[in-house]
Amino acid sequence: MPATDYQGSFLGRISIRRNQVMSMEGNHEQELEDLELFQKHVADRFAELAPPSPSQPSDDIPSDPILSIAWIRKLLDVFLCCDAEFKAILIMGRDPSQISKPPLDRLIPEMLDRDVKALDICNAITNGIEAVRHYQKLAEIAVSALEQRPFGDGQVKRARKALTSLITAMACEDKDGANYTRTWSFGRRGAAAAGNNKSTGQLRSLSWSVSKNWSAAKQIHAMSANLVAPRGTEASGLALPVYIMSTILLFVMWTMVATIPCQERSGLATHFPVPKQLVWAQSIIGLHEKIAEEWKKKEKKGSAGLLEEMQKLDKLGQSLIEFTDSFQFPAEDERAEEVSAHLAELGETCRRMEEGLVPLQVQIREVFHRIVRSRAEFLDVLDLNGKSSALAM
């Protein structure tokens, strides 16, 4: 679902109405209506992301499983849509001086600060996707080896090598997020040759890091630290959309950090600082609870990342390793049949990764640039206001 589909409809409406609002001095009602509409849209969009409840089976096409690549892409689309609507409400046609009045004079700089942290997270995730692509390639080796008919010792060994590398790489990443290494050096001599320089591994992880000592978990923490729901009269004013958008940003970034390998995730908070009674936030809270639960399980079990495709690789990889371990030449046909189902599933997962990962990377870049642009737009508005009051020198 392309993000532009949404924009055409409501952005146009809002801007037209906004102009009317400006002509009619201080039409507060209109503003309230816009805010309400925004909340409704947010609620609707996130509701669409929620997994269908088992009690009411939907008869439409099966939706993408939660935390799959396709699902994350939808999540990012939702983010882009919400951001566009948010800016339409807050900036378009509005007298800039309103933004410099309390409480926005404090809330907007805080939001811009969160934006910067989100940008670094986007970069960390882009790097993490590279790791996932590496896993995909290892799985593909196994698939192509085992798909050969008939398969004998040679293919089985080839597949096992790739699968072991895959499982080790995923476990390694998981255990030590800051140090995820691409195990490209197979075999003892190669490993010895590559490992003779002790710093090589460090350099390798550094090249895929955001910066030294950067931690995704800390960034998420910093993003949520000063996020407080507006109360009293503020709750119906412009503080509300700022809060909503910041919450969405936090949720999207948190979800990506939990799902895709990235630098230093240990200690990632599972608490979501959003009051449960907020209507627009219901779906987000629901999704958050679900993902947090998965995250806790993952931390306990020490399994691979939450990305649905990675979990598949992990599960299928393990089972195929078992198969290759017990493989005796010549292969019993039954056994081979048993494996072929797993193999087909692994192949299908690889295909989905092949189709989805690069577009996801490109989309994250799009989110990155959108945040940069939004931030610049707000800075421009603040700048306009600043000029009249503060003197730089």
Add this chain to the structure above:
Amino acid sequence: MAGYQSVNPNHEGDQHLIAAAHHILKLLGAIRNLSDDTRKLLADLDIHLSIMTGNTINNGGEAIEVEKRLKCAERMVLRWQANQSMIWDTGPGEVSEFLGAIDEVQTLIDSFSGVSVNENGRVRELLYRANNIVQMAMLRLQEELIHILVHHKLYFEPEYVSFHSCRADVIYDESFVSLEDESVEASQRVSNTGSVSGEYIVDLIHPQVVPDLKAIANAMIAANYDQEFCAAFIGARQDALNEYFFVILELEKFSIDDVLKMKWSTLSSEIKKWNWAMKIIIRVYLTSEKQLCNKILGRFDTVCSLCFVEIAKATFLCLLNFGEAVAMGSTQPEKLFCLLDMYEVLDDLLLEIDSLLFEEAGSYIRIEFHELLRKLGHSARQAFQELQKAIAADSSMKPLPRGGIHPLTRYVMNYIKTLTIYDDTLNLLFEDQNMEDTHSIVESETEQDISPITFCPLACHLRSITSALECSLVVKSRLYREDSLRHIFLMNNIHYVVQKIKGSDLRIFFGDEWIRKHIGKFQQHATSYQRATWCSVLSFLRDDGHCSNSVLKTSYKERCREFTNAFEDVYKIQIQWCITDPQLKEDLRISTSLKVIHAYRTFIGRNRISDKHIKYTVDDLEKLLLDFFEGTWRTLRNSRRR
């Protein structure tokens, strides 16, 4: 090879044909002086024919032949398996033997491809065995590959390629307020090295081993182990690049948060490093890396471009992100030079980036670099506009003591003087932008022989900057209580502006007409000063007294005393005032002296005032006038003791 399948050996005619071929092969094989290659070729063909007929391999001599050859290859692979030394280190003979064995097994596997293995248990068994040998051999090749890549990598010292000739660094980290003239010396633009990317290719791997790497690539890709090849190749080359980036160039990675919070001094030095690293890494390292990939994988287009992009991706993104972060940051005027440097560096490298990331795999990174260039240009324009805003916003409640040159004037003039070395880039940037707010600045279209530079976008912007400065100076001058000092201040500052322009490349941007006009302006202020200060003082010495009627009645002695007092008052104040330019000071003193001394001498001479009524002789007065505008606190008594 798939063609074998179409042959149905059950057809009688085909059977005959194959039998005939067999016969021919046997005859050919009997020839004595065949080369080894030819003999092997014949043997291969023989096996193919056997497999095609299917049944013969079960009992015929060919099956034994196939098995023999497999066993031979297997033995070799297993022997190396047990051996700790590397094949490629051992010698070319061993290498070609090993590669030959792989080739042989591969040929056998290929020749089986038309045979239904289910029907033929014997073939199946051989195939299993062959695949197993290939697997072991490939593992070995991968190890050899990594070994060679690790042990034969080469680095070049960054000094090897000197880019510093391109432009001497423009240092501009002064704060807005205090600035000495000397601290900003506009550096000269040295003609840009006309860079053809071919000049900068270096060896990143010892050229001697490139054919070895190529051979390994060919063997692995032929056996469909291209994924394993890529993983090892990309991994090893990434490590090499990382080592170069982090260890040899000593570069660091920064988060966007880091960059935005960086102190200006740190940021400006990181920007310089970025400029330097961009040139070395993109122009030299990655261009050479691409060349290396081409040499090794030239035959396999897709694999080749995939490998290169994967090797270079993290580094490209790192360089890109730093640029993004800088372009996102605040745009204070000091940053303009850094932004322009980055803009020029990237602009210069864009063609190379385009050719490095030509293929689909890297296209999004390529596009991002183009975007970055646009953003840097935008930021640079903003920083330029910030200067104008900052000039307008520069206001203080206190006048600058002594009427000297305001720090703002110095700052702005040094700033725009430095700008002229970026004239091409700035003109380009301003052309993109609509220039509605600069039209008012263009003057003097009537003048003949004006350089076209005088009307280029940059020139217009520069004149708008100085006119903003003039406005600001006029506002500042109103803070002075004395009219005279107000004129001294404006004279000083406008003179400074004119001098800066006349004495630098700015001259052609402003044009002679502008300069003439502004010389006129500060001269006007000099005249106004004299009128404001000396008119009333000299009125005591006037005979006709149309300055003041009351003085007519007073005696000459009294008028002389009053003149002396007035002069002393002026003296006490104006020796504190300041004219920094010696020539300007001299000129003003001379013209003042001419006026005052002339009037005084005439007055004394004509009225024959005796010496005892005169406090200062003409000579005294002349000497005292020399103390004016020195910016000192000397008292009159001290000066008399000299």
